[in-house]
Each structure stands twice: as C-alpha cells, then as structure tokens.
Amino acid sequence: MDHRTMTRRRLLGVSLGGAGAALLGMSGCGASSGSASAGTDHLSLWYWKGALSDKLLATAKRGVPGMPGLKVRGSQIPDGDIDSKVRTSLAARAYVPDITVANSDNLATFFPDENEFLDLRTLGAESVRDSYLDWKWESCFTPSGRMIGFPLDAGPTALYYRRDLFQKAGLPHEPEDVAEEIPTWEKFIATGRTLRAKGPGKPYLVSNIGNVFQQALLQSPKQFVDADNRFIGDQQHIRRAWDLSVEILRQRLSAGITDGTPDFNAAMSGGRVATMTTAVWAINGLKDTAPKTSGTWRLTTMPDGPANYGGSYLTLTRYCRDPEGAFAFLKWLLSPANQLKSYQEMALFPTTPASYADPAMHTPDPFFGGQQPIDVFGPAAQKAPVVYFSPYEDSAKIPFFQELTNVEMLGKNPDRAWRDAVNTAATTLSRLGVS
Amino acid sequence: MATVLDPAGAPAAEERRAARRGRSTAPGGRGRHVPPLLAVSPFYVLFAVFGTFPVLYSLYLSFQDWDGIGDMRFVGLKQYGWLLQDSVFWHSVVNTFEIWFLSTVPMLFLALVLAFLLHSQVRFSGALRVAYFIPNVTSMVAMTIVFGSVFAQAGLANSVLRAVGLDGVGWLSSEWGIKSSVAIMIIWRWVGYNALIFLAGLQAIPTEHFEAARVDGANSWQTLFRVVVPQLRPVILFAAVTSTINGLQIFTESQVLFQSTDVGTTGGPGQEGMTIVLYLWQKAFKEHQFGYGAAMGWLLFAIIAIFTIVNWRLVSGSDRDDDRRSGIAGLLRRKGVRNGR
Numbered sequence: 108m109d110h111r112t113m114t115r116r117r118l119l120g121v122s123l124g125g126a127g128a129a130l131l132g133m134s135g136c137g138a139s140s141g142s143a144s145a146g147t148d149h150l151s152l153w154y155w156k157g158a159l160s161d162k163l164l165a166t167a168k169r170g171v172p173g174m175p176g177l178k179v180r181g182s183q184i185p186d187g188d189i190d191s192k193v194r195t196s197l198a199a200r201a202y203v204p205d206i207t208v209a210n211s212d213n214l215a216t217f218f219p220d221e222n223e224f225l226d227l228r229t230l231g232a233e234s235v236r237d238s239y240l241d242w243k244w245e246s247c248f249t250p251s252g253r254m255i256g257f258p259l260d261a262g263p264t265a266l267y268y269r270r271d272l273f274q275k276a277g278l279p280h281e282p283e284d285v286a287e288e289i290p291t292w293e294k295f296i297a298t299g300r301t302l303r304a305k306g307p308g309k310p311y312l313v314s315n316i317g318n319v320f321q322q323a324l325l326q327s328p329k330q331f332v333d334a335d336n337r338f339i340g341d342q343q344h345i346r347r348a349w350d351l352s353v354e355i356l357r358q359r360l361s362a363g364i365t366d367g368t369p370d371f372n373a374a375m376s377g378g379r380v381a382t383m384t385t386a387v388w389a390i391n392g393l394k395d396t397a398p399k400t401s402g403t404w405r406l407t408t409m410p411d412g413p414a415n416y417g418g419s420y421l422t423l424t425r426y427c428r429d430p431e432g433a434f435a436f437l438k439w440l441l442s443p444a445n446q447l448k449s450y451q452e453m454a455l456f457p458t459t460p461a462s463y464a465d466p467a468m469h470t471p472d473p474f475f476g477g478q479q480p481i482d483v484f485g486p487a488a489q490k491a492p493v494v495y496f497s498p499y500e501d502s503a504k505i506p507f508f509q510e511l512t513n514v515e516m517l518g519k520n521p522d523r524a525w526r527d528a529v530n531t532a533a534t535t536l537s538r539l540g541v542s
Numbered sequence: 543m544a545t546v547l548d549p550a551g552a553p554a555a556e557e558r559r560a561a562r563r564g565r566s567t568a569p570g571g572r573g574r575h576v577p578p579l580l581a582v583s584p585f586y587v588l589f590a591v592f593g594t595f596p597v598l599y600s601l602y603l604s605f606q607d608w609d610g611i612g613d614m615r616f617v618g619l620k621q622y623g624w625l626l627q628d629s630v631f632w633h634s635v636v637n638t639f640e641i642w643f644l645s646t647v648p649m650l651f652l653a654l655v656l657a658f659l660l661h662s663q664v665r666f667s668g669a670l671r672v673a674y675f676i677p678n679v680t681s682m683v684a685m686t687i688v689f690g691s692v693f694a695q696a697g698l699a700n701s702v703l704r705a706v707g708l709d710g711v712g713w714l715s716s717e718w719g720i721k722s723s724v725a726i727m728i729i730w731r732w733v734g735y736n737a738l739i740f741l742a743g744l745q746a747i748p749t750e751h752f753e754a755a756r757v758d759g760a761n762s763w764q765t766l767f768r769v770v771v772p773q774l775r776p777v778i779l780f781a782a783v784t785s786t787i788n789g790l791q792i793f794t795e796s797q798v799l800f801q802s803t804d805v806g807t808t809g810g811p812g813q814e815g816m817t818i819v820l821y822l823w824q825k826a827f828k829e830h831q832f833g834y835g836a837a838m839g840w841l842l843f844a845i846i847a848i849f850t851i852v853n854w855r856l857v858s859g860s861d862r863d864d865d866r867r868s869g870i871a872g873l874l875r876r877k878g879v880r881n882g883r
Contacts, residue, residue, distance in 0.1 A: 191827055194610040216830060220611040317804055367802050368714070369694040501805070502829045508806025509813060516715045516811035531630070538624055539831070 141426035143202045149178035150205040150433055153193065155186040158208045158259070158419055160449040163440055171439055177432045179206065190216075197223050203426040206433050210419045214246070214256045215496040217422075224255040225423040230434040232257070238443055242493040243458045247420060250334045256420030257437050258458035260449070262386035263487035264322060264416050266295075267393065269310070270405045270476065272381045273298075276306040282407040282478065292323060292351045295410040299360035302381050310381040312360035314371055316352035317511050322384045323348035324504075325414035328492050331503035331532065336541050340503055341529045352511060353521045363515050372396045384409060386416035387456045387484045394474055401474045406483040413487030415494070418458070460489055499539055506531035603836035610830050621837035631838065633813060634821040635845070637721070641817065642789035644725035645732075650781055653733050654774070657740035658766050671741070674734030686727065686798035690714075693723045693799075714799070720814040727795045732788070736781045743777035744770065783853055790846050793819040818842050 144151035149168070152159075159181065166172065167179040182204070184192055190213050196203040197220070209217065217224065227247070232254055236244055239258045247256040266289070273280040278301055279288045289295050299312030313319055324330065324345065331340040339345075355361050362380050364370045374380050376397035383389065393404070421441065423433050439445065446457035447465055462468060463485040471477040497503075510524040510531075604621055606614040625631055656674060660667055677685070692698045693713035700710035713719040747770065755765045771778070796815040800807050808824050809816030818838065826835025 191610075194830070197611045216609075217611075219609060223611060317806070321805070363715070364695070365714075365800075365802055365807060366804055369691045370696060373694075373696055502831075505806040505808075505829075508804070512806065512811050516712075517717070519812075534628075538834070 140428065141200045141203045142424075142428045143196070143204050144180075144428060147180075149180040150427070150429060150436070152179050152181040152206040152208075153184050153189060153204040154181055154208040155189050156183050157453060158455075159440070160445070160452050160455070162452055163445055163448065167436065167440065171432075171436050173439065174432060174435050177429070177436065179433075179436050197424070200426075203424045205424065205427040205429070206436070207422055207424065208259065208419050209256060209422050211246075211262070211415075211417050211496075212501065214420050214422075215498050215500060217255060218249045218498045221249045221251065221253050221255055223425055224253075225425055225427060225430055227254040227257055227423065227434065227437075230423075230430055232434070235438060238459050238461065240458050240460060240488060240491075242415065242491050243418070245493045246496070256422050257441060259419040259421050259441060260446075260455040261458045261488050261491075262388055262415050262417035263456065263484045263491060264325070264384070264386045264409050264414050265406045265483045265487055266409050267383035267385065267389070267404055267406055269378065269381045269400070269403050271403045272302060272306045272310050272378060276302045276304075278302070280405075282405050282483070285405070286408040289407075289410050292319070292410045296351075296355060296358060296360065299355065299381075300358060303360060306381065308378060310379055311362035311374075312380075312382055313355060313384065314362050314364050314366060314374060314380045315512075316356050316361050316515055317508050318366070318384050319355055320348050320352040320508070320511055322409060322414065322416070323351055323411065325416055325494065326409075326411050326492065328494050330494060330496055330500060332497035332499050332536065332541055334495050334497070336497070338503070338533055338536050338541050340507070340532050345507070346525075349507070349511070349521075349525060353514060356515055361515060376400060378403075387480065388417060388454070390472075390474070390480065391454060402476050404475050405478055406475055406480055408483065408487070413490050415488070415491040418456070456484065456488065458488075460485075463488070497541075499536055499541055502535050502539065503532045503541075506535070600836040600839055603833055604840050606833045608832045610832050614833075617833065621833045622841070625834065625837050625841060630813065630816065631818075631821060631841075634809075634816045634818045637814060638790055638792060638817045641721050641724050641728070641792055641815075642786065644721055645728035646782070646785045646789050648725075649729040649733050650736060650778065650785065652729065653736035653781070654740055654771070654778070655766070656733065656737040657744055658762075658770060660737065660741055661744045662762075671738065674737055676734070677731050678735045680731075682731070682794045683798050685731070686795060689723070689727050689730075690799055693719075715811050717812060717814045720810050720812075723799065724792065724795045724815055727799075728789070728792065732785065736785070739781055740774060740777060743774045747773050783850075786849065786853065787846060790842070790849065791819050792817045793823065796820050797823070818845075 142151065152164075152167075164179075164181040168181070169178070171177040171179060189208070193204070193207050193209075240261060243258040243261055247254050247258065249255060266285070268285060270280045273285065278298060279285055289298055295312070302312060303309050327344040327348070329339060329342075329344050331338065331345065333339050356363075362374055364374055375393065376399055378400065383393065394401070421437055423430060423437075427433050441458070443457070443459035443461045446455070446459050447462045447467055449455040450457055450462065451467055457463070457468075463481060468481045468485075469479050471479055506528045510519070510528040513519040514521050514524045603614075605616060605618060607617045607621070608614045660671060660674075664670070694700075695710065695712070695715075697713070699713055703710055711719050713723045751769055751773070752765065755769050760768065796809060796817050797820055800810040800815055808828075809820060819842070822835050822838040822842070825831045825838065
C-alpha cells in the first residue's frame with residue numbers, strides 16, 4: 108500500500124520535474140542569445156515558399172561555397188504569417204532568425220524600428236553596390252540613412268495585352284507598334300474605346316480600375332507620405348492616378364471584377380479583358396489562370412513608362428550570431444550568377460542588371476507567342492523610378508483603394524469618394540504621428 | 543527541518559525528497575496538499591499563460607501606442623476616443639449585427655425543423671445526423687473558397703437563380719448580397735450543430751406527449767409548434783445565447799471570402815462584410831496598430847456584455863421573484879416548464 112503510494116508519487120514527481128526541466132531548458136536557451144540558431148552550427152533563415160531558390164538553399168545548408176564552416180538553414184514560413192512571426196520574435200527578443208526575407212511592402216514598416224536590423228554598410232555593402240539596380244539599392248535605406256535591406260528580386264512592370272483582340276479591333280498589335288501607339292494613359296483609354304467598340308465580344312480594357320490606380324501611383328517618385336512624415340496623399344500626383352482610374356470607369360472600359368476571384372479567372376480565360384497592367388511576377392499566375400489563351404498574349408512598355416511593383420529584400424536582424432558570415436551568405440546567394448540561377452529555377456527577376464544580358468534569360472516564351480519577356484522587363488527594370496515608401500503606406504492607401512472599389516462596384520460619387528478617402532487617410536495617419 | 547522515519551520505506555530517500563522540496567512533509571502539514579495541487583496545476587498554469595495574461599496585457603496595451611516591436615507610448619484613453627470617432631468601426635458594428643440577425647434567426651428555425659424531422663422515424667437517421675454535423679467540423683478556409691465560387695457572378699447561386707427565370711444577384715458586390723453570402727455560410731456551418739442540440743432536447747420530451755398529440759389528431763406542423771417548441775424553450779434560449787456570442791465574433795467567413803492580394807479589399811466592396819473582429823485584425827495585425835486593436839477588443843467585450851445583460855433581462859424578466867442564484871439555466875428551465883403547460 109505504502110509502496111504503491113510511493114511509486115505513484117514518484118511518478119508524479121518525475122513527470123512534473125521533467126516538464127519543469129523542459130520549460131527551464133527552453134527559457135534558458137532563449138536567454139543566452141536571442142537568435143533562433145543559438146547552440147547550433149548553422150545560421151537560421153526565414154523565408155516563404157517561392158521567395159528563394161530551393162537549390163541554392165540546399166547548397167547553403169551543406170555549407171556556403173567559399174566560406175568554410177558557414178552553414179545556413181532555411182525555414183519556410185507561410186507567406187501570410189512571416190511578418191507577424193518576425194515581429195513577435197523581435198518583440199520577445201528570443202528565437203529571432205539571423206536572416207529573414209521582407210517583402211517590398213514590409214521593409215518600410217520596419218523603419219521606425221531600424222535598430223532591430225544590422226546596418227549592412229558596416230559589413231561592406233558598398234563594395235557590391237555597382238552590381239545592383241540603382242532604385243532598388245536606394246530603397247534599402249531608412250530615412251536616417253541606415254541600410255537594413257539587401258536587394259533580392261525586382262518586379263518591373265509591363266502592359267500585358269491580347270494580340271488577337273487588338274488585331275481584330277483593327278489596332279496596332281505588335282509589341283513595338285503598341286508601345287508607339289500607347290505612350291500615355293490617355294492613349295491607353297482611347298485604345299480601350301476602340302477595343303470595346305470593334306473588338307470581338309466587346310472586351311473590357313482592364314479587370315478593375317484599382318490596378319490602373321496602383322500602376323499610375325508607382326510611376327510617381329512620391330507616394331502618400333514623404334520622408335519628413337507629412338501626408339501628401341491629397342496632392343496632384345495621387346489625384347492624377349485617381350482621375351485616370353475614374354475616367355476608365357466612366358467610359359465603361361472596366362470589367363469591375365476583383366483579381367484572383369473565380370470571376371476574374373473566367374474573364375481572363377474567356378477573353379473578356381484585353382490587357383493587364385502588372386509586374387513580371389504575374390506571368391505564372393496568368394499561365395495558371397488562363398492556359399487556353401497561351402500564344403495570344405504579348406508584352407509591351409507600360410503607358411507613361413515602367414515602374415517597379417513588388418519584389419523582396421533580405422535583412423539581418425541584430426540578433427544575428429555571425430554578421431560577417433551572414434553578409435557573405437547574402438553576397439553569395441544574391442550575386443549576379445546566383446540571381447540568374449534563381450530566375451531560371453524560380454522565376455525570381457534579378458536585381459543585378461548584368462544578368463539581363465545573359466543568353467539564359469533570353470528564352471522565347473510560347474505563352475507570349477515566342478516573345479522574350481526579358482526584352483520588355485529588362486529595360487523596364489533599369490528605367491523604374493526611385494520611390495520613397497514610408498512606414499505608413501498601407502494605412503494611407505487602403506482608404507483610397509476602398510473608395511475606388513466603392514465607386515466601381517457600388518456607384519459611389521467619385522468626388523465624394525475622393526474626399527472620404529483623403530479624410531479617412533489623414534485621420535488614420537494623424538493618430539500615427541503623421542501630420 | 544523535520545524528518546519522518548518511514549517504518550516500511552527508506553528514510554534516506556524520504557529525507558532527500560524533503561530536502562529537495564525545502565519544506566516539511568509532516569503528515570497533516572501543508573505539504574500534503576502540494577501533490578494534488580501540482581497535479582491540477584497544468585490547467586491553471588496554461589490558463590494563466592495563454593488566458594489571463596493576454597487578457598490583462600491587452601487591457602494594458604489599449605492605453606498604449608505600439609507597433610509591435612519598438613517602445614510603447616502611453617496615450618491614456620486616446621485609442622478609445624479615436625475609436626468612438628472612427629466611422630469604419632461603427633460601420634463594422636452595424637454590419638456585425640445585421641449579419642448576426644440575417645444568420646441566427648433563419649439558422650435556429652432551420653435547426654429546429656431539421657431536429658424535428660430527424661427525431662421522427664426516418665431511415666438512415668444516424669447517417670443524416672452525421673451529414674448535417676460535418677459542415678461544423680470542415681475547414682472553414684476550404685469551405686469559404688468553395689462558397690467564393692458559388693457566389694461568383696457566374697457562379698452556382700446565380701446559375702440557379704437564372705435557371706428559374708430570376709435575375710442574378712451581385713452576391714459579392716452589393717450591400718445585401720455580401721451580408722446574405724456571409725450569413726448563408728454561417729447558417730450552413732452552424733445549422734447541424736444546433737439541430738443536434740435541439741435533437742437532444744427533443745429526446746428528453748416524454749413520448750406520451752407525442753402520442754397524446756397524435757391521438758388528439760394533431761398534424762406534424764401542429765405537433766412541432768404546439769408541443770415541441772414550448773417544451774424546448776430552454777434549449778432554444780441556450781442555442782440563441784451561444785449563437786449570439788459566436789455571431790458577434792464573426793471573422794473567418796468575411797476574411798477569406800474577400801481575401802485578395804489587392805490592397806483595400808478587406809471586408810469587400812463598401813466594406814459591407816467588415817465585421818468588428820475583422821477590423822480588429824486588420825488594424826492590429828495588418829497595419830501594426832496594436833493599441834488600437836486592443837481598444838477595439840475591449841469595446842467588443844463591452845458590446846457583448848451589454849448584449850448579454852439585455853438577453854438576461856429579456857429572459858428572466860418575469861422571474862424576478864425567483865431565486866437568482868440558481869443561474870440562467872435554472873431560470874430558463876423553469877420558464878420553459880411553466881410555458882410548456
């Protein structure tokens with residue numbers, strides 16, 4: 108009897124002690140260093156599926172070439188979770204990755220907390236500056252001049268259009284001719300009118316006007332908030348993009364469907380929308396959405412000139428266990444030669460212009476009737492403007508996109524919608540310390 | 543340090559254990575209660591870490607301005623003040639109540655009818671019960687993607703409407719279309735769950751009542767409304783209260799239905815599908831305004847609390863003289879029994 112009590116107690120004691128020891132062990136590990144890779148022989152890297160080359164990561168896991176003893180192990184974090192996971196670990200000062208991917212929208216949201224990231228200039232970033240696109244390099248810097256990001260991929264934009272629909276509507280239809288015919292957004296709208304009147308099945312020009320607003324916006328070096336933290340969303344550069352979008356709607360050239368919905372997929376494969384104004388990374392999505400339209404699409408210069416839409420960065424957190432090693436890894440992974448490999452394997456568009464001349468990038472794409480996408484995207488990437496994004500860009504632009512949707516879907520008066528968007532954005536930003 | 547010699551055991555081991563604990567293990571002392579308390583402690587520890595602490599911390603956060611990483615800035619009650627002036631917040635409150643009403647009322651009615659039908663002698667009733675419950679345990683995200691296709695402009699719902707000669711509806715592009723779509727998804731998910739609860743209540747009703755009704759010549763409809771509903775009242779009120787609390791926290795349906803890489807699509811056109819929790823999520827986790835999100839969470843708590851008190855009053859209104867300590871369930875039961883007579 109007594110013996111049985113003893114064993115039961117001992118069992119309880121042992122299991123509780125074990126659980127306690129495990130907890131202690133976990134916290135002890137986190138306390139000694141904030142890095143997620145503490146106590147291991149490799150550096151940790153967080154990325155989302157498709158953000159980096161799997162083959163190069165497999166190599167880095169075995170050992171970064173030219174860096175004896177340096178190993179980097181990548182962990183895939185779901186696309187939608189990585190931002191909150193990085194923030195959570197930084198706030199907790201524990202289990203922070205040594206290296207992490209940040210996308211173009213997110214890098215600026217880290218500006219107010221720039222000291223959480225290593226300044227890559229102190230690790231010798233300037234020595235490789237010449238290899239990278241100028242605007243991309245500039246965008247790695249915080250307003251105070253700290254370089255917290257390193258160029259990963261770019262998102263040069265182009266006008267995707269249906270050559271067959273243009274031809275049947277009696278419009279110029281070869282890429283060079285279209286570029287000449289549509290140098291501006293105003294000409295783009297005029298083309299839309301012809302398409303709607305003479306094209307087979309009266310196709311729409313765009314799927315929704317938010318896309319045009321987005322592209323016209325990205326062509327401007329100024330966005331919603333300037334580097335001095337002032338709200339400039341009520342100014343002419345935004346108003347112009349807004350008016351263009353509303354004009355497309357007024358002339359009934361927009362199909363009024365949200366991208367990525369089943370209706371969008373049906374419209375794209377059914378030839379109801381004749382153009383797409385977007386970045387290079389949309390190619391694979393379009394191929395998946397509308398495989399039957401293969402061969403009918405072409406690419407040409409965006410009206411009013413190219414811009415950059417999306418693209419990512421690599422960052423080193425201040426908890427990085429081996430800053431020199433991590434930076435050597437960045438230089439290796441994102442070197443022109445390896446960016447070329449990443450393009451071939453993952454369609455990540457290089458931020459190293461030297462790669463564009465390589466024959467490996469000049470492959471004809473049957474989806475675009477044998478056109479070489481690099482002929483359009485290469486020059487576009489080199490001509491994109493330098494743009495300043497503030498940490499509050501999302502909060503500022505959401506009301507504008509919402510009000511454009513209200514105008515398009517619910518028939519809201521455009522002038523009232525503009526006033527509401529400006530007011531909502533200004534109010535939200537004033538709470539965040541933007542004047 | 544007291545040491546008890548165990549006549550049958552090993553005194554050395556006992557001594558070591560006592561020393562390790564650092565306190566007396568004398569029989570009858572406080573130490574006796576330690577093992578059972580330790581044994582039940584995992585729940586309290588986990589609840590403290592994952593329940594109490596976040597709740598208290600969110601209250602603290604609601605007085606701060608914080609982006610999730612850097613230093614917090616104390617702003618007092620400003621977050622609440624801003625929130626009360628935020629038209630989108632009030633829009634989301636109205637939306638939440640509209641969607642709640644559109645979903646809960648038909649859902650409870652349908653669940654009752656289903657439970658009644660399942661209770662009668664039908665073939666394969668076991669399989670049917672399982673079938674009706676499956677939506678409740680299906681992945682909501684997968685389900686919402688399916689509904690996204692159903693409610694598309696050229697989707698199943700509009701095809702059915704056109705087949706019977708009606709015009710298509712802008713399910714995801716008009717105010718009431720959006721609210722109905724979200725409500726239909728909630729109904730689909732919860733009707734089977736509530737039907738099971740009603741079914742359990744039905745099975746507690748003595749069969750004599752049904753037999754008596756049949757002898758008196760009542761048809762099914764009359765049996766349902768004259769016999770079943772009055773007897774089920776406490777169960778119906780339970781279902782109504784839980785559906786209300788769930789309904790005020792609608793999130794996933796709206797979030798996934800309008801999920802897109804495009805900016806500003808959260809909540810759909812006109813933000814007609816924007817619910818309180820969805821707005822909280824957008825502000826806190828998309829725009830990194832954690833203080834604002836925390837304040838919103840506490841206002842939602844206040845709204846639910848007020849609503850629950852109103853519910854309570856409505857339910858217990860005529861039972862003031864009753865013993866309140868027996869709780870809402872007791873009140874419901876008594877009221878149900880009395881009304882059932």
